[in-house]
Amino acid sequence: MKNVVITYTNPARLSETSAFTPFVNSLHLCATNSLRKGVTKYYQGKPAEYIHAPIVSAGMLFSKLLGSWSSPAVKMKQFTKLTKLMRGQENTWGRELCRAFRHNQIDVLQTMRTLAEIGTTPVELKPTSREEQLFQSVWGLMESSDSDFQRIRSRLGSAHNIEKRLREALSECLIDVSRLPEKITEIVLHGFYFITPLQYRVMSLFQNAGIRLVFLNLYDTRYPNSFRSVERFLSQWVPVEQWQIQQSIVVSEMSWGDVFASAYEEETRKSADAHFGPRVIQFEDFQTFLSHYEDHSERETYYSPEHENLNKRLKDYYPESYPDRHFLAYPIGQYLFHLHQMWDDQKRELVLNEKGLFECFSSGWLQIEEKNARNFTIMLEDVLPYFSSCSTLKEWRRQAELLKEVKLNAADAFENSGSRFHRMMGNPMLRFSFFKVKHTDIVLLLQFMEKLFTQAELLFGRKEIRLHEHFEQIAQLLAAGPDPETLAEEERELLEQLRKRLKLDFIDDESYYIDDVAQAVALYLGGEFNNELEEMTLPISKFEDVDAVAFMDREIHLCNLDEESLPYAVNSMPWPLTRQTVHGLQSRELEMLFIREDVSSSSARYLFYNVLAFAKQPVRLSWIRNKESKKLEESVYIMVLGLSPEKRSALFQTQDLEPAGCAKGNLEAVFQHLKSFPADAAAEFALCPRRFYYSFVVQPFASYRNEFHQQILYQNLLKASYALSDASTQEINAQLSAIFPHWPEVRKRYLAEEAQKYRNTFSKGYDRYESRNYVRGRRLFQLLVPSYPVDDKNLLEPANKAFQANVIDETLAKPIQDEKLMQLRANPSELCRFCPHLPVCIEGYYPADDKMRSFK
Structure with missing residues (x-):
């Protein structure tokens, strides 16, 4: 059966697209989780259900199809192994080149994984530079030493039993597989206005197994420059002239989506009533935006091309709004992370900076008997200036002994009085913060430091270690920590989860240098290896999630739309490969990277049009003018609308308050x-x-x-x-x-x-x-x-x-x-x-x- 492309002009009127009617009982695969939620709510809700088959997101399904390949544990083991292999290349390729690879090692590993997923082998690579020659060499060693690479090649290399594997994956997605037909003969692929190499590979497996691909997408022939990405990607499967296109319905009133999209066409620009248009806001700075967010977050849904930076800043004010997937959000994670950050790869020894020490103290996981270091952070800040020249543990220990001696013999040599004023006026040394701290408190602070150093040396005291041995030592450290009953419920659950993962995920008999393990564990704890196919809901959603606004009954706020953030340029070349080398592989999957680069601005226009044309509730478009010492103008996408911005700058309002005083x-x-x-x-x-x-x-x-x-x-x-x-x-x-x-x-x-x-x-x-x-x-x-x-x-x-x-x-x-x-x-x-x-x-x-x- 031939593949099909069916287009519609309004996501909320899919039932009027007659070409789609025969496929309402077919498995429905949405490009994003946001689209899955929207389609499920709108077309499988009460009172009338239009789509009768299971609806699943690509990320959810592909994660299950790939098995453990996408798990953080597998990625961490691969990263550690790659570090070990890179260390053995320095004599052959030179230290500087190998160091460049170490600095970009996450990208290097991701490139290897991507090439393995699409079936490319190291021998097929035709390197044109020393960087690519080194990459090819290390990739070959990685493939031969890591069985996970062989397994993923086997899993994605053949369409054999693909329907069985598909049903098993759907079952793991908690999908009601009883709603599937006895034989899966077609899959509806909804909203794929761009396609990744992995998606192309899996779609090809479906096709090779005799499963018909039915692409379903928003498309409007009036605005080819805003829908070019849809054309370029879907035409890889079905020529445009064979598409089943729903024609646009001519209406008397233009939407603001029409106003926007027409600005990129040669025809006469369209206009709309400004009274019903989106509201444009210029925030003077982040604090002004934050003030708006505090007042409107209950009724607005936020999206941004800069969602990562905005979420990072908002998390400082609303930590409870972030359902963290990694350990760094909790004290135990911070403690373990900074312990592993103490290992210096260049010096090959333990080092410590003030920030790391302070984080370990404030984590609550450093204690001596009944005393917890968290309660001594202010005193720690007082004494830290005395350690400003320290780096290695040897230097910290030497300076600690000197501080005790100076405090006893110099700072405390003055007459000690019970009156604070007599102490202040008589002892000038007490004006230095590190000499003002009591001698007994200094001794306790130094005991906390020494315990931290001892724990770090326990973890990094050996030159080589197996992963499971290292995690056994972490488990011992956890067991010696605070009483679990004193922890918050979430942290208790996280601690138990971590202990289980330490036992199950890292059964490996290979030995690694301790500094290789340290870096990998720090990244693991920081969530760097989390499954990128799994999506999570955050207060500021990524810009790509606006593909579902037509199904939402909430106000929409597109924020941080400045001249630098939108339109965005996508540079998706896998490091360290050049465009010439990637082209030379002649891979249909990798061709998706070049197409995405070519149509990145069109993809952004497609999403922007989606919001302005189909949002049911008011839309706000905003940007922050002063950001990181720059003065930024609005995105050109806002400019073409011709709407005047409302300027917000007054954060502090004068209020008449009753003065507080003593009784x-x-x-x-x-x-x-x-x-x-x-x-x-x-x-x-x-x-x-x-x-x-x-x-x-x-x-x-x-x-x-x-x-x-x-x-x-x-x-x-x-x-x-x-x-x-x-x-x-x-x-x-x-x-x-x-x-x-x-x-x-x-x-x-x-x-x-x-x-x-x-x-x-x-x-x-x-x-x-x-x-x-x-x-x-x-x-x-x-x-x-x-x-x-x-x-x-x-x-x-x-x-x-x-x-x-x-x-x-x-x-x-x-x-x-x-x-x-x-x-x-x-x-x-x-x-x-x-x-x-x-x-x-x-x-x-x-x-x-x-x-x-x-x-x-």
Whole structure:
């Protein structure tokens, strides 16, 4: 039987397409899962069912037909094996070329898998470059050493028993196979406006088994430039002149789909009523888009050609909306991932960066007895600057011991007082965040670090290992983790699932280098090897899913339609093969890649037309103007509609709120308490009440984490030592340099030279507080600089006056009564750059914005 192409002009009026009527009882295979859902709901729902056969998506069916080939475990084993094979090629092909392959190894593996799926063999390849020669060599080794390649060739190489395999796959898809005819003689292929090499291969198997292919697709002869992709792909099976085409029905009112599609034809452009057209919105930035999403997500369905980036950003705000398929969404996944990220392939040893350490601490999977590292992340942030020069575990351990020693013998050498203010005024070392942490807490932090290092060494302590052995060690690590009863239900289920997979998926006796395993496991945990044929529902759907809007009764929002995202260009050449080499294979399956490149813009127009012509509810088209330091215009697809955009930029709205405050009975006690504060606190209040709030209300007193601030503190420490010590300048420089080993010597020499130039700025006078005298130069450790002139005005003058007055009743207790905000108001200025709280203050000024503010 000959294959057939049947076209329709309206997806929601398929019953009027008489050519399709004979096939309503035939197995219905939809190109996408979105189309499957739409067709099922619309044509198999109540009250009248039009399509009587099972409806399944291509991704769902092909995944079952391929068996374990698409599973994450098989891909991970193949990736690990490929890494091992690549390591053996360096002497022959050179390190640089092999390193390029390692950097693109996922693409290299995917190319091998694609070629195996369509039946191409390594000997058929005619390489034209060293990259392709290396690829051919490694591919041949991969084929001979991995039995999965042989199995997939056997599975997709013959149409023998294809109907039986098809029924088995449909049964695994949970399809009611009782609705199938006794013999499958035809399959309806719905919505294949483009066809992948794998799809072409499977369709060819169906055809070779005597199964008739009935292609069913939206098509309108009036707009060939918007339907060219449909023509190019489906004409590979049936010549266009043999298609059974449903002609367009002429209507008096044009849809906005007609307006759009006619703009790409030579005929006179059509117009429509703008009042009933799509609404165009220009969002100033992502936050403005987010504000709209928060208000409209219940009634709008979102699609975007940039869906991956948008979903990644939205997930930070709505993590509960993302049904994750991989372990990275959970603490245990983060912990295992960063453990495996610690292995450095170039250095061939364990390394650790600050981000990885922080993620391991915050995962909740690092604990010592009853203490969990998650509760010590703030202290970890305080001490991390001291480890800024560390990379290898040896360096981390050495620096950890030094921190304990310096904390005990230098930072804690000052008189220790029970009063926070006496500690603050008497010990300048406590202004460094890593010296402010208690010695006992530092010891505990270092114990957490050591446990992490020990676990990493357990996983990576051997040069070679089998996959199942490595996963047995992971299982031991999991068993030593938190009590499962303390975990959320989802994480408990995930943990049990992971344990089962570790036992079942990785039965392999081949040994691998540990660094090969580390990279593969990190990718595995990150979801890199997930089955690409399986589709999942996300808040922002991919643009291709608009093929089902005709069956939806919801408002449609196409977002992020800027000049860079649409129309999109598809570059589908398999790396590292060139177009010339791919052409030389003379494969009908690979020809699909060239066709898709040629008609990529037509495919995008096909989808855009689909939305504008058939959406039942209002349509919104939007883009984000400011994105990653670029100013972007709307997509040309929006431009051709000629609609004026609504500009959205005001994210923050002014609201009259009742000021929060203390209960009246507590006010007097608060003000009496404030009178006990030193002038240092009043000086900070005089500069910025918000800074005072963060420094003395939220915490005992402020310390500095930022390296810029700590370098100023280091200079001030030198100035204080020059002024108060009898030691020589060289001795002082050497002693302090030893306390700060994480900075390069050249930097410390520069800081010392600068400190010597301004050594006289340290005041040796004294201020009295509660019967004790404190050197006046301590102010440099609080405010960092003695003065800061701007336009002939010293911005530190309010603080200086508060210090001089030293009357807390007038400079702090009474002024604070006039404050209406619990957080106290901010007084932003150029001094914000010296404030330790700038990262958390939304009103703070950053130096990068100085020039912009000067123009206002």
